[in-house]
Each structure stands twice: as structure tokens, then as C-alpha cells.
Amino acid sequence: MAKYPVGVAVPLGPLVTRVLAGNASPYTHTGTQTHLVGTGALAVVDPGPDEPAHLDALKRVIAGRPVAAILVTHTHRDHSPLAARLRDLTGAPVIGCAPLTMDDEGPRADAAFDTDYAPDRVLADGERIEGDGWTIEAVGTPGHTSNHMAFALPEAQALFSGDHVMGWSTSIVSPPDGDMGDYMASLEKLLGRSETVYYPGHGEAVDNPQRLVRGMLGxxxxxxxxxxxxxxxxxxxxxxxxxxxxxxxxxxxxxxxxxxxxxxxxxxxxxxxxxxxxxxxxxxx
Missing domain, CATH: 1.10.10 (Arc Repressor Mutant, subunit A)
Known part of the structure; x- marks a missing residue:
């Protein structure tokens, strides 16, 4: 099997499964990674781009199980647009970061904002939701975008780090919405946390996240x-x-x-x- 199979369920731990979207590019690496949390009723983290093939892949992996929540780290078009279709399919609420409507004139192919994003619930920093054997804690991490949010999974000592900390490259901080001061402060914030593995939106899982975050700050x-x-x-x-x-x-x-x-x-x-x-x-x- 290829190291980065598109549309295939890849178990990362007892509670976490990765499904890769087919939107590889110089800016998205191998593509956007959607993570499914749980073994019963699921949480879906970053449903990804609005691509029929990726929706079909998620349907296959979900395999009729209930979906309790659709979580979104930020509203770049490679992370959030499929949330609406997945909500229609599963009836699950879209929960997570706040909507953002401003335009970003940056050059990234994936970095135009999803202006149609309409969450059912916006989480505050530190707020938690609970599901079937899992807990999700919102961790505000602005900088890459002003509305960026990571999600901690205490049961696995894991953090879904979105584009704030990635497993292949440093994050792009593109003004006017991206803010380098906020980005650095958010990295410092993560140094004070205890997660032992990060599951990013792009790239491999990060098994020594504190070392990586210190390196990113440096x-x-x-x-x-x-x-x-x-x-x-x-x-x-x-x-x-x-x-x-x-x-x-x-x-x-x-x-x-x-x-x-x-x-x-x-x-x-x-x-x-x-x-x-x-x-x-x-x-x-």
C-alpha cells in the first residue's frame, strides 16, 4: 500500500483514523487529512475540500455509524467546505472555529476562505464536548488564520493541530488575516500543554511535538x-x-x-x- 493512500482508512491509534483527500499540491503536501475520532458515534475533524470523491471515501469509512460532531479547525477551502454536505448526510452539527468572511489576497491555492461556512456551534478556548468514549477540548491557536482552533483528545493525549503545526512544513502566515505575533504566541501556548502526539491537517503524525514546536519557534x-x-x-x-x-x-x-x-x-x-x-x-x- 502507498504511504499516502487517498480515500483509505488508516488507523493512527485506538480512537483515531485518518482519511486523505485527493488534493495534493505544493501547498497541501499529500493533501488534506480528515480524522475520525471514536469507535462508536464519531467526531469528524476537518471534513476537507468539497470534492465528491472525498465525501464518498468518508461515507465508506463511516460505514453507517452515527456521527456526533463535525469539527473544523479553520475555514480555508481545503479544510471546511465539505462540512455542509457531511452535515446534510449525517445530521451531525458543525462545531468548532468561528466563521470568517474577509478575503485573503495571498497566493496559496488552498488559502481562499470558505465564506459559506456556517457552524451550528462555535467553541470557546478551553470548552469541551463529549462523545462515545471521547472528549474534545477546543484550543484556540490563532496566527495561521485569526479563527484557527486546534482540538485536544485527552483520552489519547493527542492534539489535532490543523495547519498551526504540521508534519511536513512550517505554516504560512499570510496577512491581513494571518498574524505572526499571534502565531508565535500560539506556539508558546502549546509548549505549556501535555499532549504527546499531534495529528496535523497535512503530513505525518508528530510523535515528539514539544521538540517540533520549540524548533518552529526557533x-x-x-x-x-x-x-x-x-x-x-x-x-x-x-x-x-x-x-x-x-x-x-x-x-x-x-x-x-x-x-x-x-x-x-x-x-x-x-x-x-x-x-x-x-x-x-x-x-x-
Missing amino acids: HRKQREGQIVRLLARGTQRIEAMVEAMYVGLDARLKPAAARSVLAHLIELQKRGLAVAGEGGAWHAV
């Missing part, structure tokens, strides 16, 4: 340091900064890298360390 601080040093040399444009900072990066990913650089610059501006000039140029204070 990586972002390193990127910030690169930007500060470039600004110290004189006025900089983002495109030139990407070329200097991301040597060897796939050209298809450079627009996304530019969005993350912009997010860092906006955060530096908030802290009084950078200023946006005319024509997209930036300089140090």
Missing part, C-alpha cells in the same frame, strides 16, 4: 533575525529578501514565502523596529 526567530540584518543594510523589497533568505526554494512556493516575510515585517513594525516605505520598500527604524 526557526521563526531565525527568520526574524535574517530580516533585521537585511534591513540594517538599507532599504529592502520583499522579493529581494525572499531571494536572500530562501535559497533553493521551489519557485512555486516563493509567493507564499513572501507572505510570511510580510507577516514578520508587520510584526517588526508593531514593535517599532521596521517601517513600510513607498512602493513596497521596507527599512529599519
Whole structure:
């Protein structure tokens, strides 16, 4: 069997099964992963893109079992749109992050927001729901998007980390909705938690999440340091900064890298360390 079989139930633990959508891309890695929680009445985490083949796959894996909740980490189009069809099919409520209607002009193929997302219930940070042998705790993790939410599963010491912490790459933080300060604070927040495994929206399960989160914080601080040093040399444009900072990066990913650089610059501006000039140029204070 292929390492990343599309549309196939892959058990990750006694309570968790993964089903991969067929939407692989440079931005989604092998595709969006939907996770099913439970052995009786299920919770479905991130139903995924509105693709008939993925809905058919979920129907096969659900196999007539009741669905108690459809949980959504955030409203990018590769995570939430299938929620409405799955709700119609199962009668389960859509629960999780708040809706978000603003547009994101970033370049990501998957990053346009699902403006049709209409949850039946929005969870607050720390709020819990209970099901058949499982508990889900909402963990607010804004940054990748302002409405991003992770979900803890205490029975498995697990966290469904959405796009906040992924098993293959760092998350893109794309202004105006993505916020680097919030993203860093959310990573710090996870360092204070006790989960031993993360199940991300993209990529393999993370078996040592604290080490990865510390590494992600260090990586972002390193990127910030690169930007500060470039600004110290004189006025900089983002495109030139990407070329200097991301040597060897796939050209298809450079627009996304530019969005993350912009997010860092906006955060530096908030802290009084950078200023946006005319024509997209930036300089140090």
C-alpha cells in the first residue's frame, strides 16, 4: 500500500483514523487529512475540500455509524467546505472555529476562505464536548488564520493541530488575516500543554511535538533575525529578501514565502523596529 493512500482508512491509534483527500499540491503536501475520532458515534475533524470523491471515501469509512460532531479547525477551502454536505448526510452539527468572511489576497491555492461556512456551534478556548468514549477540548491557536482552533483528545493525549503545526512544513502566515505575533504566541501556548502526539491537517503524525514546536519557534526567530540584518543594510523589497533568505526554494512556493516575510515585517513594525516605505520598500527604524 502507498504511504499516502487517498480515500483509505488508516488507523493512527485506538480512537483515531485518518482519511486523505485527493488534493495534493505544493501547498497541501499529500493533501488534506480528515480524522475520525471514536469507535462508536464519531467526531469528524476537518471534513476537507468539497470534492465528491472525498465525501464518498468518508461515507465508506463511516460505514453507517452515527456521527456526533463535525469539527473544523479553520475555514480555508481545503479544510471546511465539505462540512455542509457531511452535515446534510449525517445530521451531525458543525462545531468548532468561528466563521470568517474577509478575503485573503495571498497566493496559496488552498488559502481562499470558505465564506459559506456556517457552524451550528462555535467553541470557546478551553470548552469541551463529549462523545462515545471521547472528549474534545477546543484550543484556540490563532496566527495561521485569526479563527484557527486546534482540538485536544485527552483520552489519547493527542492534539489535532490543523495547519498551526504540521508534519511536513512550517505554516504560512499570510496577512491581513494571518498574524505572526499571534502565531508565535500560539506556539508558546502549546509548549505549556501535555499532549504527546499531534495529528496535523497535512503530513505525518508528530510523535515528539514539544521538540517540533520549540524548533518552529526557533526557526521563526531565525527568520526574524535574517530580516533585521537585511534591513540594517538599507532599504529592502520583499522579493529581494525572499531571494536572500530562501535559497533553493521551489519557485512555486516563493509567493507564499513572501507572505510570511510580510507577516514578520508587520510584526517588526508593531514593535517599532521596521517601517513600510513607498512602493513596497521596507527599512529599519
